[in-house]
Amino acid sequence: xxxxxxxxxxxxxxxxxxxxxxxxxxxxxxxxxxxxxxxxxxxxxxxxxxxxxxxxxxxxxxxxxxxxxxxxxxxxxxxxxxxxxxxxxxxxxxxxxxxxxxxxxxxxxxxxxxxxxxxxxxxxxxxxxxxxxxxxxxxxxxxxxxxxxxxxxxxxxxxxxxxxxxxxxxxxxxxxxxxxxxxxxxxxxxxxxxxxxxxxxxxxxxxxxxxxxxxxxxxxxxxxxxxxxxxxxxxxxxxxxxxxxxxxxxxxxxxxxxxxxxxxxxxxxxxxxxxxxxxxxxxxxxxxxxxxxxxxxxxxxxxxxxxxxxxxxxxxxxxxxxxxxxxxxxxxxxxxxxxxxxxxxxxxxxxxxxxxxxxxxxxxxxxxxxxxxxxxxxxxxxxxxxxxxxxxxxxxxxxxxxxxxxxxxxxxxxxxxxxxxxxxxxxxxxxxxxxxxxxxxxxxxxxxxxxxx
Amino acid sequence: xxxxxxxxxxxxxxxxxxxxxxxxxxxxxxxxxxxxxxxxxxxxxxxxxxxxxxxxxxxxxxxxxxxxxxxxxxxxxxxxxxxxxxxxxxxxxxxxxxxxxxxxxxxxxxxxxxxxxxxxxxxxxxxxxxxxxxxxxxxxxxxxxxxxxxxxxxxxxxxxxxxxxxxxxxxxxxxxxxxxxxxxxxxxxxxxxxxxxxxxxxxxxxxxxxxxxxxxxxxxxxxxxxxxxxxxxxxxxxxxxxxxxxxxxxxxxxxxxxxxxxxxxxxxxxxxxxxxxxxxxxxxxxxxxxxxxxxxxxxxxxxxxxxxxxxxxxxxxxxxxxxxxxxxxxxxxxxxxxxxxxxxxxxxxxxxxxxxxxxxxxxxxxxxxxxxxxxxxxxxxx
Numbered sequence: 001x002x003x004x005x006x007x008x009x010x011x012x013x014x015x016x017x018x019x020x021x022x023x024x025x026x027x028x029x030x031x032x033x034x035x036x037x038x039x040x041x042x043x044x045x046x047x048x049x050x051x052x053x054x055x056x057x058x059x060x061x062x063x064x065x066x067x068x069x070x071x072x073x074x075x076x077x078x079x080x081x082x083x084x085x086x087x088x089x090x091x092x093x094x095x096x097x098x099x100x101x102x103x104x105x106x107x108x109x110x111x112x113x114x115x116x117x118x119x120x121x122x123x124x125x126x127x128x129x130x131x132x133x134x135x136x137x138x139x140x141x142x143x144x145x146x147x148x149x150x151x152x153x154x155x156x157x158x159x160x161x162x163x164x165x166x167x168x169x170x171x172x173x174x175x176x177x178x179x180x181x182x183x184x185x186x187x188x189x190x191x192x193x194x195x196x197x198x199x200x201x202x203x204x205x206x207x208x209x210x211x212x213x214x215x216x217x218x219x220x221x222x223x224x225x226x227x228x229x230x231x232x233x234x235x236x237x238x239x240x241x242x243x244x245x246x247x248x249x250x251x252x253x254x255x256x257x258x259x260x261x262x263x264x265x266x267x268x269x270x271x272x273x274x275x276x277x278x279x280x281x282x283x284x285x286x287x288x289x290x291x292x293x294x295x296x297x298x299x300x301x302x303x304x305x306x307x308x309x310x311x312x313x314x315x316x317x318x319x320x321x322x323x324x325x326x327x328x329x330x331x332x333x334x335x336x337x338x339x340x341x342x343x344x345x346x347x348x349x350x351x352x353x354x355x356x357x358x359x360x361x362x363x364x365x366x367x368x369x370x371x372x373x374x375x376x377x378x379x380x381x382x383x384x385x386x387x388x389x390x391x392x393x394x395x396x397x398x399x400x401x402x403x404x405x406x407x408x409x410x411x412x413x414x415x416x417x418x419x420x421x422x423x424x425x426x427x428x429x430x431x432x433x434x435x436x437x438x439x440x441x442x443x444x445x446x447x448x449x450x451x452x453x
Numbered sequence: 454x455x456x457x458x459x460x461x462x463x464x465x466x467x468x469x470x471x472x473x474x475x476x477x478x479x480x481x482x483x484x485x486x487x488x489x490x491x492x493x494x495x496x497x498x499x500x501x502x503x504x505x506x507x508x509x510x511x512x513x514x515x516x517x518x519x520x521x522x523x524x525x526x527x528x529x530x531x532x533x534x535x536x537x538x539x540x541x542x543x544x545x546x547x548x549x550x551x552x553x554x555x556x557x558x559x560x561x562x563x564x565x566x567x568x569x570x571x572x573x574x575x576x577x578x579x580x581x582x583x584x585x586x587x588x589x590x591x592x593x594x595x596x597x598x599x600x601x602x603x604x605x606x607x608x609x610x611x612x613x614x615x616x617x618x619x620x621x622x623x624x625x626x627x628x629x630x631x632x633x634x635x636x637x638x639x640x641x642x643x644x645x646x647x648x649x650x651x652x653x654x655x656x657x658x659x660x661x662x663x664x665x666x667x668x669x670x671x672x673x674x675x676x677x678x679x680x681x682x683x684x685x686x687x688x689x690x691x692x693x694x695x696x697x698x699x700x701x702x703x704x705x706x707x708x709x710x711x712x713x714x715x716x717x718x719x720x721x722x723x724x725x726x727x728x729x730x731x732x733x734x735x736x737x738x739x740x741x742x743x744x745x746x747x748x749x750x751x752x753x754x755x756x757x758x759x760x761x762x763x764x765x766x767x768x769x770x771x772x773x774x775x776x777x778x779x780x781x782x783x784x785x786x787x788x789x790x791x792x793x794x795x796x797x798x799x800x801x802x803x804x805x806x807x808x809x810x811x812x813x814x815x816x817x818x819x820x821x822x823x824x825x826x827x828x829x830x831x832x833x834x835x
Contacts, residue, residue, distance in 0.1 A: 013501070091645040159501075232832055300500060302825060307499045328501065331494045336454040338490035339508035347504035351514045354504060368494040372506025373486055373579050376623030380511060380773040381717070390829065395822050410826040418498070425499045429507055430623070436497035 004195050005229050006192040007216030009388040011350060011423050012160045015306065015328075016363040019266035021166050022276040024397060030079075032075050033083075033092040033317035034060050037310075039130060040139045040439070041446055044071070052079045057104030057127055058260035060093045068143060068296040072127030074261045074282045076102040092317065094285075102260035109181055111254070119184050123250075125293035127259050130320070131246035135227065135239050137442050138417035140220035147240040149231060154203055154244050155214075157221030162277065163267035172202045172403040174251030181250055183208050186240065192226035219388065224420040228389045233286055233414050253383045267292060267316070269306075269327040270365035271299045280318060286325055287315050293327055300368050310437070326368050331369025337359050339372065347371065350385070350427050375430035386423035388417065393424055397434065398439030405448050413441055454488075457695045461485055484829065495796035513715045517706035518589050518763065524702040525695040526550035527596050532652045532692055532764035536665045542615040553653055554695055557592040560601050564608040565591070572617045583622030583629075583769075584612065590630035590763060593696025594756065594804075596638070596650040603641060607633040610800040627811045631804050637805070643758045646799055648672060651692035669693050670754040671800035677742025686753045697759040700752070707762040719775065720782035727786025728752060735794055743794045751790050760803035761786070770811045774821040781817055785810045 008378040023415040032450040036044040043064040054077065059070040106126055109119070120143050123129045132150075134141040141147070155164050168175060172364065182189055188210075193203050195215040203211060212230055216222045223241045233239055242250075244261040252260045261282035271294050286301060293299065302309035304322040312318075318325065338344065348356045348364045356362070383393040391412040399407035418435035424432035467474045467480040476657025483493070487508075495502060496793025530553075535540070541549065548830045555664040566589045573580040591608055609631035616625040637645050649656040655667045660770040669692050681691050689699025697703075710716030732748020751757055765771060765785050772781040785806050 015501075232829075232831075234832065300494075302500055306501050309500065311500065313692065326500075332491035332492045334458055334492050336457070336489055339506055340512060342509075344504055349504045351503070351505040351510075351714060353509060353715065359539075366501040368491070368500050370493050370495050370502045371490060372502075372505045372508065373491060373493070375507050375579075375581060376621065377771055378507060378583070378623045380768045381775065390825065392774065392822055392825055410829070411822070412829065424498050424503065425503075427503045429503075429505055429510055431506065432500065433496075433498050 004213045004215050005172050007220035007388045009215035009385055010219055011386045012217040014363050016270040016365045017268050017275045018160050018228055019268045019275045019277055024276055024278045026278050026280055026288040028097050029288050031080050031094045031096050031285050033094045034071050034281040034283055035092045036090050038320035044045055048079050050079050055102050055104040068124045069129050069249035070127045071261055073354045106257045125315045126253055128250050129244050130335045133241050136414035137446055141240050145238050147186050147238045149190055150182055150240045151190050151223050151227050152242055153192040153221055153223040153226055155221045156308055159216035160268035160326055161305055165198055167264045169200055169242055171248045171442050172205055174248045176206055177251030177254050178207055179208055190230050204441055222419055225388055229271050266324040271327040284318050298330040299327050300330050303397055308419040329367040331367035346380055370431050372431050377430055379429045382427050383424040386427055397437050400437050413445055458699040479566050479580055480570050485616055508582045510715055511582045513713050514586045517709040520702035520705040521696040524689055524699040526554045528689055528698055529553050536652050538662050553597055556601055557604050560604045561591040561608050562588040564605045565612050568612045582624040587629045591633045594634050596645055597653055597695055598650040598656055599644055603637055607636040611638045613661045623769055627808055628764055630766050631764055631808055634804055674746050675743050675800035697756040700758045703758040703762050717778050720766050722762050723779045723782030724765055724786040727783035727788050731787040731790040755801050756803040760807055764807050772814045772817050774818050777817045777821045781810055781814055
């Protein structure tokens with residue numbers, strides 16, 4: 001292993017309700033959903049209708065512009081509802097589970113007997129292809145690309161994030177198989193790990209990867225940060241990323257011949273009675289968590305972490321790439337002369353004009369109030385302190401707002417996705433929606449630069 | 454505070470889109486958000502947000518300005534006392550100054566906030582809290598004898614031409630408070646220069662003792678006259694604009710700004726380095742008495758300290774990049790001394806140096822960002 005890459009800029013936000021390392025079990029959810037909105041810039045084309053019987057692994061919809069990419073049902077049962085929004089936009093396909101779970105059985109392929117093209121065709125057909133995301137843009141990878149490398153982050157530093165070493169425990173075989181599959185696609189695989197992996201970590205046992213140790217605060221666990229420090233993306237380059245749990249699912253496909261997206265997630269946050277880990281299947285309706293919550297105030301249900309997750313509501317579904325569910329209080333209240341009071345001890349600030357810095361270990365039960373009104377950019381130097389990349393974030397954001405493609409390109413739009421600048425949004429004095437602007441910029445780039453997506 | 458909240462909730466509908474009083478929507482919103490941090494929750498992106506907001510940040514600056522303001526009030530009385538030999542007490546002097554300074558502060562806030570409220574309403578924006586600071590800065594950089602109508606006019610000019618035409622706080626190119634001073638400087642030079650305007654009643658010559666000059670150290674330095682002691686200049690027992698005289702009071706403010714991270718220590722430090730650097734250089738080639746004075750004197754006389762701490766560090770009009778801040782601050786310090794020493798007509802240079810560098814801040818940032826772009830292009834590929 002090479003030297004440790006130290007990340008100096010960033011911020012660890014310590015929240016109340018981190019998951020204890022105990023594995024619980026949920027009953028089967030009432031329904032499971034695959035949501036096109038989990039896949040940026042996807043135009044879905046339905047291939048099922050309500051009432052159809054499906055197996056785990058049956059395609060529900062495909063990418064309209066690249067119909068080889070299947071998005072498949074995580075469970076077997078019947079298609080319950082095609083959920084549509086404004087202008088009949090497809091929001092989700094939900095499936096009611098059958099009592100007896102059946103998987104679509106694929107013939108197990110021997111990796112050394114098939115070509116790269118045959119392998120890709122199989123991955124597309126079996127529904128595991130969307131596991132692989134590409135940078136730039138953070139969209140589902142294009143099957144025609146050959147990336148310069150594949151990056152995997154095997155630790156998560158986001159607030160309340162699950163311990164991925166714990167989550168991957170016992171999955172050595174499937175993980176190794178998944179890596180073997182990926183190596184067939186691209187032999188250059190980089191894995192980010194923590195400075196001091198525990199004895200239970202499976203990563204040291206895995207062959208065929210290059211590991212890089214990282215130390216420092218969030219976002220050192222973000223794959224985007226790791227890419228930037230290992231081999232930054234330049235114009236014209238493509239890299240792929242995949243989450244460790246999806247590698248396990250990919251491995252299972254080649255071990256058992258089935259699409260199996262069960263995974264271990266953390267249920268965390270200040271409004272959870274006993275935060276801990278649960279085994280769950282991708283796309284599950286999160287209503288199953290209700291009995292584990294404190295019920296004394298309105299809460300927000302977030303699929304993912306509190307910085308980048310999606311507000312899915314009490315009966316929403318776990319999103320495709322997420323490894324946790326966070327439940328925090330809503331912040332729908334007024335605070336009398338709050339801005340004038342420097343002693344708001346229950347709130348957190350990076351600014352020294354409050355006193356959070358005196359208590360670095362204190363755990364906060366932060367709510368969703370944005371604590372102020374939205375303004376133009378006024379303060380400067382704030383974003384730079386929490387963005388460990390050689391990028392001028394405000395200039396990039398201004399280039400996006402001005403729709404200046406050349407400048408966006410020069411200032412680093414290819415290297416970032418929303419989550420990389422989530423902390424900038426957190427610390428912003430002017431309460432600017434940084435992640436929205438980044439996505440707006442990425443969508444503009446896709447529209448202007450890539451006519452074939 | 455529930456009754457207040459209930460009252461606001463009750464009258465709120467009248468100010469909404471279809472209400473009878475919708476033309477006062479921004480005004481209502483400003484008052485409401487002043488009294489209560491709004492109940493807005495994160496709609497997209499990060500679900501939790503830092504508790505710090507712009508209103509809080511602005512209060513930090515106001516707190517940092519307080520020592521300079523209080524000292525300015527006392528010094529107004531003290532200078533009056535010196536000029537008339539009235540033998541006032543400490544509190545007497547403070548009270549005298551308080552009564553003189555307060556109207557200027559009120560005029561600045563009423564005019565400035567009035568325009569802010571109106572333009573926010575016209576544009577359908579929220580009222581921005583930037584003027585809370587500008588409104589305090591303007592009185593502190595005016596001579597005490599400046600007529601109130603002039604303060605009002607200058608404030609109006611600064612807010613309209615300096616800020617609102619660009620789109621409000623965050624969009625302006627020049628520091629609005631300095632623009633107000635520049636307006637007076639160029640429009641009514643006799644009211645902001647010379648020896649008479651810095652002390653109450655000196656221009657009108659009411660009860661002034663014989664032979665009292667009222668000259669600021671800057672004027673004395675330019676003329677090569679005997680200057681006040683270093684202690685007097687550092688503590689601020691000298692004539693000058695209301696808030697600028699006491700380097701000590703300003704340093705207290707600087708400590709607050711640096712500790713809270715609201716003001717950039719890089720700009721402050723590089724301002725000082727720039728002034729000292731040029732000051733020493735001029736000492737070698739001294740051709741007039743002003744060039745001969747010790748370089749550190751520049752730091753404690755005139756508006757240097759006030760400008761370096763409160764004006765140059767304006768996050769909107771200064772440079773935005775960390776490297777840029779060093780260059781920007783250094784050049785402000787350097788230009789201030791150059792303007793002071795070589796401008797025969799006027800012995801002060803801080804205002805013009807900062808406004809000049811405000812204009813160049815985007816250029817400095819441009820080159821810093823360009824360097825980043827080039828560095829990124831040259832990155833090794835593996």
